[in-house]
Amino acid sequence: MGRGRIEIKKIENNTNRQVTYSKRRNGIFKKAHELTVLCDAKVSLIMFSNTGKFHEYISPSTTTKKIYDMYQTTLGFDLWSSHYERMQETLKKLKDSNNKLRREIRQRVLGEDLDGLDMNDLTILEQHMQDSLTVVRERKDTIHQLEKKYGMVENEVGYESTIAYSNLYGFCENPNNNIIHGSGYEPHGLRLD
Structure with missing residues (x-):
């Protein structure tokens, strides 16, 4: 008596899903190993479970990076370059934002780095400083009143x-x-x- 064919869809029960993942993962790793031994193939298999656990199979005497490099060479395409370019753009934006914040701190707190500001910018900076000073004075007065009263x-x-x-x-x-x-x-x- 053979097993019946199962419908391919997500298994709703968490326990059954984890058991099936574990059994099938081992089966896939066994097939990858067989391919490596029988056909002298270079195999790299990476899997993540729905709980975030990481599993991998790599052919002996190779690494995932070597397989990845072979893949890129075969395609004639550098997969890292687009990712690297996005990272560089993000880094540039973060550096620009950091420099802007540092400049604002120097201007507001220390009164430095004012050379590049025109009259409108200086007026806006003055207003921000007056608003900040008003908030600080209100807080100070509140604390002073509490100390006097209680x-x-x-x-x-x-x-x-x-x-x-x-x-x-x-x-x-x-x-x-x-x-x-x-x-x-x-x-x-x-x-x-």
């Missing part, structure tokens, strides 16, 4: 409000609006974020 205590973690400690450690109100001192809460280890 008092800030610096500790190993950062700043925490002393008002939080006072509320937890002995200054709580009871329902009769009388202040109760010494509620017994220990402030150690408490933090407000």
